[in-house]
Amino acid sequence: MNTDQEIATTTGSLYASIWDQFNQSQWEKFSDDHFFNWSKLPVDNTFFADKVCLDAGSGSGRAVRSMLIHGAAKVCAIDMGSGCVRNTKERNSSFSDRLEVQLASVLDIPYPDNTFDIVHCDGVLHHTTDPKRGFRELVRVLKPGGSIILGLYGRGGLMNFAIYAARLFRHIIPQALTLALVKRVSSDPVFWYAVMDCMYVPIRENYYEADILQWLREASLVNIQRLDSNWGAYGMGRWMKGEGYIKFLAEKAR
Numbered sequence: 627m628n629t630d631q632e633i634a635t636t637t638g639s640l641y642a643s644i645w646d647q648f649n650q651s652q653w654e655k656f657s658d659d660h661f662f663n664w665s666k667l668p669v670d671n672t673f674f675a676d677k678v679c680l681d682a683g684s685g686s687g688r689a690v691r692s693m694l695i696h697g698a699a700k701v702c703a704i705d706m707g708s709g710c711v712r713n714t715k716e717r718n719s720s721f722s723d724r725l726e727v728q729l730a731s732v733l734d735i736p737y738p739d740n741t742f743d744i745v746h747c748d749g750v751l752h753h754t755t756d757p758k759r760g761f762r763e764l765v766r767v768l769k770p771g772g773s774i775i776l777g778l779y780g781r782g783g784l785m786n787f788a789i790y791a792a793r794l795f796r797h798i799i800p801q802a803l804t805l806a807l808v809k810r811v812s813s814d815p816v817f818w819y820a821v822m823d824c825m826y827v828p829i830r831e832n833y834y835e836a837d838i839l840q841w842l843r844e845a846s847l848v849n850i851q852r853l854d855s856n857w858g859a860y861g862m863g864r865w866m867k868g869e870g871y872i873k874f875l876a877e878k879a880r
């Protein structure tokens with residue numbers, strides 16, 4: 627039986643191998659798209675200004691960069707992949723005076739209660755052995771009155787069906803072969819990321835919007851808003867995207 631640590635480390639190594647494929651300008655575009663293009667945050671450019679932020683499961687550090695560019699006083703980033711920690715640090719080295727990056731798990735966040743003005747955790751909990759525990763950890767370290775941005779895979783739709791069919795082959799087709807094939811199909815590393823992520827990540831949980839709303843309400847979060855994702859712009863109806871990508875902005879009650 628794999629331990630929590632082994633699963634998190636394997637997951638972190640997979641993602642680090644993906645982030646390493648992005649050159650700096652491709653990565654900067656990936657970062658610029660994060661908050662203000664892909665799933666638009668319904669806030670203005672001052673949202674991050676002077677805030678102390680946590681990025682839990684920072685990956686390549688793309689959200690970290692966006693928060694720092696938009697004036698965050700400090701960003702603390704954690705990830706369970708040592709290559710992800712390296713990517714987050716190196717790609718954001720010009721902001722090192724406002725950045726702290728640690729190898730740590732979202733299931734055991736190494737910060738005291740009520741530390742952060744903003745907690746961001748996008749695309750992470752559904753890859754862990756105990757997503758609900760991770761969620762409680764995120765709320766624990768958020769200050770009363772602070773904001774949480776949480777993104778999780780939605781359930782249903784033809785796309786999830788296709789992803790689960792592809793995952794049946796992940797123990798047969800080597801990762802390196804799939805990567806070589808996707809590189810022949812497209813020169814866009816975001817496409818490579820989407821394929822490798824969906825197919826090879828060890829745990830891939832999916833949720834109904836109602837499940838996540840229940841988590842948020844049980845934690846007494848307020849001002850809950852579901853964020854739009856632009857998947858509709860690709861002609862994806864509900865039959866294709868199911869619940870879509872489930873991303874919420876909410877606040878911890880004072």
Ligand SMILES: C[S@@+](CC[C@H](N)C(=O)[O-])C[C@H]1O[C@@H](n2cnc3c(N)ncnc32)[C@H](O)[C@@H]1O
Pocket residue numbers: 634637638639641642682683684685686687688689704705706707710730731732733747748749750753754823
């Ligand atoms: C899909 S990526 C998302 C990265 C980033 N949030 C973004 O939006 O670009 C998932 C990230 O979660 C990290 N991760 C997985 N399990 C984790 C855990 N238990 N604690 C912290 N990070 C974890 C992985 O290493 C990976 O970098």
